[in-house]
Amino acid sequence: MTMNDINTILKALPFINDDLIYFYNYHSNKIENNSLTLGETVTVLKDGFGVSKPLKDIRDVENHHRALHFVFELAKSQEPLSLRTIREIQALVEPERTGFRTQLVEILNTDVKTAEPFEISLRLEQILENYHRKDENKDEQDFFYKLAEFHIAFERIHPFIDGNGRTGRLLLNLELLKAGYSLTTIKFEDRPMYYDAFSDVEKMKIxxxxxxxxxxEMIVEKAK
Structure with missing residues (x-):
């Protein structure tokens, strides 16, 4: 299926449904080693019942749900991505650990050097400027390439003490939704490919x- 095929299908499908929301929430949290299963995620979000899992994992699922609905509202406004938007989303993802970090951090299992605390704001402004400049010059690079490039740059900066991965994937979806795509999930099963792609923009684009x-394809299958 080509991207043109996907665009054609998108025009004929509802963009978002509850199953897609629960699926996305589960996988984005699972990538960060959250212990809730998909069924438990649905139980917490849909039925409002507790599950026998660590309270932090349950709170992460609930907070992510709020952040995702905030992203839906932002997407409707078509407001350009900004530093304020990034901070607002992370504050919903990790409400007890908001604001840019003030200490050095490492990204596990990588040799990536994250930004020094004093340079976080400047580097974020730089990647935002670069992202919007490429948006103005649409022939320079395709949408998925520039989005992949931004995501890698954001995660390399790692601006927050926690919630960088979930925030980064919410930012991906904010831009995808604004461009007319559906809510899109990077699945837990693809985590090795995802981590490997941080070394190569083309891999992340793919x-x-x-x-x-x-x-x-999941939406189409459920619609049958």
Whole structure:
């Protein structure tokens, strides 16, 4: 299925439903080693019942749910991505650990050097400026390439003490939704490919396209 095929299908499908929301929430949290299963995620979010899992994991699912609905509202406004938007989303993801970090951090299992605390704001402004400049010059690079490039740069900066991965994937979906795509999930099963893609923009671009296609195929299958 080509991206043109996907775009055609998108026009004929509802963009978001509850199953897609629960699926996304589960996988984005699972990538960060959250212990809730998909069924438990649905139980917490849909039925409002407790599950026998660590309270932090339950809170992470609930907070992520609020952040995702905030992203839906932002997408409707078509407001350009900004530093304020990034901070607002992370504050919903990790309400007890908001604001840019003031200490050095490492990204586990990588040799990536994250930003020094004093340079976080400047580096974020730089990648936002670069992202919007490429948006103005649409022929320079395709949408998925520039989105992959932004995501890698954001995660390398790692601006927060916690919630960087979940916030970064919410930012991906904010831009996908604004561009007319559906809510898109990078699945836990694709985590090795996802981590590997942080070393190569083209790999991340391919993964994003795959994730969009996988999501659409899931929607089509459920609609049968």
């Amino acid at each position: 993964l994003l396209e795959k994730s969009v296609q996988d999501t659409i």
